[in-house]
Amino acid sequence: MRAIRALMLLCVCPVLFSPIVQAQYIVTHPSNDTKHISASTLRAIFSMRINEWPDGTPITVFVLDKDSKQHDEFCKNVLQIFPYQLQRTWNRLVFSGSGQAPKRVKSIAEMKNSILSTPGAIGYLPEDTIDENIRILSVQ
Amino acid sequence: MKTFEFYRFSSLPESCRRTRQALLLALGLLYLPICIANEHASQIHGFISQGYTYTSANNFHGDSQNNGSFDFREVGVNSSYRFNQRSFVSGQILSNKAGSSSNGDLSVDFLLLDYRLVTTNHTRTGIQIGRVKNPFGFYNETRDVPFTRPSIILPQSIYFDRTRDLTLSSDGLHVYSSLDLPSSVLRAQLQAARPRINSEKLENILFKTDTSNEFEAALSYIVKITWEQEGRGLNLALSLAQLNSDYISSGGNGMLRFSPRIFSLQYNTLNWSITGEYARRPFYFDNIPLLPEKQDGESYYLQATWRFTSRLCAVVRRDIAYLDRDDKAGSKREALTGGLTPAYSMFAKDWSLGARYTINTFWEVALENHWVHGTAWLPTEDNPPGQSTKEYWRLLTAQVSFQF
Numbered sequence: 001m002r003a004i005r006a007l008m009l010l011c012v013c014p015v016l017f018s019p020i021v022q023a024q025y026i027v028t029h030p031s032n033d034t035k036h037i038s039a040s041t042l043r044a045i046f047s048m049r050i051n052e053w054p055d056g057t058p059i060t061v062f063v064l065d066k067d068s069k070q071h072d073e074f075c076k077n078v079l080q081i082f083p084y085q086l087q088r089t090w091n092r093l094v095f096s097g098s099g100q101a102p103k104r105v106k107s108i109a110e111m112k113n114s115i116l117s118t119p120g121a122i123g124y125l126p127e128d129t130i131d132e133n134i135r136i137l138s139v140q
Numbered sequence: 141m142k143t144f145e146f147y148r149f150s151s152l153p154e155s156c157r158r159t160r161q162a163l164l165l166a167l168g169l170l171y172l173p174i175c176i177a178n179e180h181a182s183q184i185h186g187f188i189s190q191g192y193t194y195t196s197a198n199n200f201h202g203d204s205q206n207n208g209s210f211d212f213r214e215v216g217v218n219s220s221y222r223f224n225q226r227s228f229v230s231g232q233i234l235s236n237k238a239g240s241s242s243n244g245d246l247s248v249d250f251l252l253l254d255y256r257l258v259t260t261n262h263t264r265t266g267i268q269i270g271r272v273k274n275p276f277g278f279y280n281e282t283r284d285v286p287f288t289r290p291s292i293i294l295p296q297s298i299y300f301d302r303t304r305d306l307t308l309s310s311d312g313l314h315v316y317s318s319l320d321l322p323s324s325v326l327r328a329q330l331q332a333a334r335p336r337i338n339s340e341k342l343e344n345i346l347f348k349t350d351t352s353n354e355f356e357a358a359l360s361y362i363v364k365i366t367w368e369q370e371g372r373g374l375n376l377a378l379s380l381a382q383l384n385s386d387y388i389s390s391g392g393n394g395m396l397r398f399s400p401r402i403f404s405l406q407y408n409t410l411n412w413s414i415t416g417e418y419a420r421r422p423f424y425f426d427n428i429p430l431l432p433e434k435q436d437g438e439s440y441y442l443q444a445t446w447r448f449t450s451r452l453c454a455v456v457r458r459d460i461a462y463l464d465r466d467d468k469a470g471s472k473r474e475a476l477t478g479g480l481t482p483a484y485s486m487f488a489k490d491w492s493l494g495a496r497y498t499i500n501t502f503w504e505v506a507l508e509n510h511w512v513h514g515t516a517w518l519p520t521e522d523n524p525p526g527q528s529t530k531e532y533w534r535l536l537t538a539q540v541s542f543q544f
Binding site: 065094097099100 | 372
C-alpha cells in the first residue's frame, strides 16, 4: 500500500513541478527613449510594418524559434496574436518580396546579448534574466 | 463586333522579350552575392520540396497512374537588401517541376524595388517597381512556397495549377497602403502591370493544341483589399483583376480579357481555422475563332484546419469548380463537340483530407488524399487529347519540404 502511494507520488511529482513558462517582458536596447507602447503599435513592430523608432533609429526585431515556449507565451499573452498568424505574416512578406523577417536567435542568452549590442533592438525576455542593463517597455 | 474598348500597348517583338527575360534572370542571379556580402542589411531565404503523387485514373504531376510519379519538385531562393528604412530591393528565383505541365526551368519569380512614400503613426504607403507578385485570394502571392499553403495542392478551383504560370507575377507597378486599427489591419493593393503570358500554355488550355497564332500580354490590373483581425477573429479579402491579352493571328487580331472576382473569408482561433473563397471567373473572347464571346466560370471551396499541436495539423476541404456557369453539368459542351469533350471535363468536385507535420524549423512532411468527380483542372500536357480520362478518380500525394 505504502509502495503504491509512493509510486503515485513519484508519477505526479514531475507534473506538479514541471517548469511553468515565465511571463515575458518586452525589452529594448538601453539607449532607447520609448518607455510605453500601445498593444497595436507593438504588434505592428513585430509584424514588420513599423521599422523605425520615433527618433528615427532603425528597429531590429529579435525573436526566438517558433517552437520555443517563451515565444509562444510572448505571442499569446503580450502581443495577443497567435504564433501561426505572425509566422504567416513573416512568410508572406519574405516570399512575396514585400519585406524582411525578424532576426531569429537560438537561446534566451543570445536574445539578451543581441538586444544589448544592437542599438534600436527590440525583443522579449523572461523575468529572471532582466537586470539593470536592459530596458523594459510597458504596454499601455 | 467589338463589345468593349481596350487600352492597348503595341506588342514587343519576340527577340526583345527574350532579351528582357535573360537580363532579368542575370540580374537576379548577380545580386545574390551582393546580399551575402552585407549580412546586416540583407537576408536570404529559400525552400526545396519533393513530392510523390499517385492517381487511380488521369494524370497529375506527370505519369501518376500505375506506380505514381515523383515528378513534382519546387525550388526557390530569395534575397533582400535594405538600403535604408524607406527602401529595399528583393528578388526570388524559382524552379517548378510538375510533370509535363511545368518544366522546372529557372525563372525570376519577382525582382523589385520597394520604396515607402509616406509613413504616419498608423499608416504606411509605398510602391514596388519591377516584377511583382500578383495579389489575389489568400494564397496566390506565396503559392509556390510549400509551408505557406494549407495543403500540398492548393484549392484547384481558384488556384488552377495548370495555368499557374499566368498567375505568378507581372512586370510593372504595384502600390500598397496599410492602416493599423486597434486590433486589426486594413490593407489595399493596386497593381498595373503586364502579366507573364506563356502563349503555348494558354493555347493548350483553350484550344487543346499549340497553334501558329500568339497570345501576348497587355497592361492588366489587380485590386485587393484585406481586413485582418489579429488574434481570434476574421480575415476578409476582396480581389478584383483584369488580365488583358492580345491575340495575334494571320486571320485578324483579337483580344482576351479575364476578369476574376474573388471573395475570401477566414475565421481563426488558436486551434482551428475555417476558410472559404468564392470566385467568379468570366472570360471574354473578342475575335478569337472557336471560342464563344463569353465564358463565365464559378468556383468555391470551404476548408477547415485543425492544429492538434504546434507541430501537427489536419485539413479537410470541399472544392467545387465549374468552367461555365451556364453549363454546370457540361452536357452542352459535350453535345457541341459531338462527344469529343466529355461533360465531366467542365466541372470538378473534390473532397480532400490531409495532414502536415513540422519536424523542426527546417523540415516538414505532408500527406493528403483527394476524391474527385470531374476533370476541370486536369493539366492538358499530362493528359493530351486522344488519351481517355475517367470521371471519378482519386489523387494521393505526399511531400517533404525544407526551408531556410
